[in-house]
Amino acid sequence: MQLAQHTKTAILHSSNLTKEFATTSRPTPVLNGIDLTIHSGEFVAIMGPSGSGKSTLLHLLSGLDDPSSGQIEFEQHSLHDLNDRQRSRLRLHRMGFIFQQPHFLKSLTIYDNVLLPALKAAPDSNAVQHCVDQLLHQFSIDHIAHQYASEVSGGQLQRAALCRALGTKPAMLFADEPTGALNSQMTQGVLDALAAAHTLGTTILMVTHDPVCAARADRIVYLRDGVVVDELTLNGSQHDAATRENTVRTWLSHQGF
Numbered sequence: 001m002q003l004a005q006h007t008k009t010a011i012l013h014s015s016n017l018t019k020e021f022a023t024t025s026r027p028t029p030v031l032n033g034i035d036l037t038i039h040s041g042e043f044v045a046i047m048g049p050s051g052s053g054k055s056t057l058l059h060l061l062s063g064l065d066d067p068s069s070g071q072i073e074f075e076q077h078s079l080h081d082l083n084d085r086q087r088s089r090l091r092l093h094r095m096g097f098i099f100q101q102p103h104f105l106k107s108l109t110i111y112d113n114v115l116l117p118a119l120k121a122a123p124d125s126n127a128v129q130h131c132v133d134q135l136l137h138q139f140s141i142d143h144i145a146h147q148y149a150s151e152v153s154g155g156q157l158q159r160a161a162l163c164r165a166l167g168t169k170p171a172m173l174f175a176d177e178p179t180g181a182l183n184s185q186m187t188q189g190v191l192d193a194l195a196a197a198h199t200l201g202t203t204i205l206m207v208t209h210d211p212v213c214a215a216r217a218d219r220i221v222y223l224r225d226g227v228v229v230d231e232l233t234l235n236g237s238q239h240d241a242a243t244r245e246n247t248v249r250t251w252l253s254h255q256g257f
């Protein structure tokens with residue numbers, strides 16, 4: 001992984017993105033024309049009321065689901081132009097994912113769960129094992145490497161999920177409420193791990209309800225009724241966590257959050 005370079009190269013760009021879900025009565029519009037650019041090396045949080053379309057947007061931007069209309073470009077690839085196989089390859093090699101509930105294969109150790117997708121992405125097993133060892137050490141879970149998912153805490157498991165996501169060396173990490181199921185102490189551990197991944201150059205897009213999590217981002221995008229209604233850029237000089245959090249909470253209160 002390379003050190004973060006704060007160049008203004010777009011890694012992800014969406015234009016006029018819409019999404020409707022077909023319900024029994026009529027199509028329900030959920031996203032109503034999203035124009036969003038995420039720059040390489042940025043850490044962007046998506047916030048908004050429940051049902052505003054945050055997870056739907058994350059799924060579209062990562063190619064997990066298709067928009068009803070509009071364009072998405074990821075590293076100059078139009079997702080629309082890729083077939084399923086090409087998209088899967090792009091997700092395996094260039095994107096990482098973490099969700100609120102990490103799903104691990106129960107019959108494999110934490111180590112093997114992390115190793116498996118990394119080997120699929122880059123079959124040089126020695127280099128991959130070295131990378132996995134480093135990740136587990138960096139996120140302070142090397143001592144649970146040979147345990148099973150059922151034997152470790154939620155915070156440890158989420159950090160393992162982050163290792164698994166980073167083991168394929170993705171350019172961009174998509175995180176949907178990664179701390180939603182954790183207490184505040186475990187949340188801090190996962191946020192520190194995310195911040196470390198960001199410092200090493202991974203672009204991050206994170207959906208969150210939590211101002212404490214959002215305060216770690218460079219920029220917060222606020223969604224209401226499927227539209228981006230406001231953005232907050234956090235001043236890089238606000239290194240003090242309490243100051244950043246206050247800035248975020250004040251801004252959110254103006255959004256009626």
Ligand SMILES: Nc1ncnc2c1ncn2[C@@H]1O[C@H](COP(=O)(O)OP(=O)(O)OP(=O)(O)O)[C@@H](O)[C@H]1O
Nearest residue numbers: 021022028030048049050051052053054055056057
């Ligand atoms: N597969 C689906 N079929 C029909 N409706 C859906 C589907 N997925 C999401 N929706 C609807 O789209 C809207 C937005 O959902 P989404 O999960 O994106 O919101 P969100 O902002 O992430 O919400 P939350 O904060 O509660 O997780 C909701 O009204 C939801 O019911």
